[in-house]
Amino acid sequence: MQKEYTVTVYTEDRVGITNRISVIFTRRGINITSLTTAETEITGVYKFIITVMSTRDRLEKVIGQIEKLIEVHRAFVHDEDEVxxxxxxxxxxxxxxxxxxxxxxxxxxxxxxxxxxxxxxxxxxxxxxxxxxxxxxxxxxxxxxxxxxxSGRVAIVKWSRRFHEHLKDLSLIEADSLKD
CATH class of the missing domain: 3.30.70.1150 (ACT-like. Chain A, domain 2)
Structure with a gap:
């Protein structure tokens, strides 16, 4: 059954990433009803908040395709009560x-x-x-x-703490490598 979902995608700041992500939805016949993107609290990491009407199964396949993109750290599908x-x-x-x-x-x-x-x-x-x-x-x-x-949807995921800790660790590792 189709219902509204929020998809969050954490990416590096790269030219063309919005297009590459949206094409994956288009190929699966899923219309994006809202798309918002902005830098997160971690420098260089951007968060896409995408609202769609779809089934959970179709979105799980889309997430798998999105996560294959080199610039993507992680992608998630959320029900209404998770954001x-x-x-x-x-x-x-x-x-x-x-x-x-x-x-x-x-x-x-x-x-x-x-x-x-x-x-x-x-x-x-x-x-x-x-x-x-x-x-x-x-x-x-x-x-x-x-x-x-x-505007499009602006959302915060209720359970994302562990993933944000992982992103912060990545930013510290990257900062250390820039010092060398």
Whole structure:
């Protein structure tokens, strides 16, 4: 049965690695619904957070292919309950709606914050799960929504401590080899 999974991939910083990873999903007919990548707390190690709809069996095969890439340290498949995650959304809304007190209540009730105000528009920021961000989008549409943009998933794995210790050891070994 297909369901949403979070895949984390720890890699070295190499040109083209995003393409090589995404092609593996494409070849298996798995659509990536969200992709976020950034450097980890360990210099030179990047973490890809990939959200997909698939079956666990298909993803296990994908992970096996990803881990064959030279630049990849490790890759993992996670169920929803194995990660803590958030997404970020920005909403650009006509400034005219600020004259209506209802929008202020929506902002407060949804724990959003105003990032900037201009004579023509203001920008709101909200973090949460995708359903929360879309629900707020629907609440804001009647108020002159001009633009909406959402990030991919940012996640921390609940059980990854041992692997992070391994990565830290690798970075210490690499640092020592650079001294020689």
């Amino acid at each position: 803590v995650y958030q997404e970020l959304a920005l909403y650009k809304i006509s400034t005219k709606s600020l004259h209506n007190g209802d929008i202020e209540k929506i902002i407060r009730d949804n724990n959003a914050r105003i990032l900037t105000i201009t004579p023509d528009y203001f920008v709101l920021e909200k973090t949460g799960h995708q359903q929360e961000l879309i629900a707020m989008l629907q609440k804001l549409e009647p108020y002159g929504l001009i633009e909406y943009s959402k």
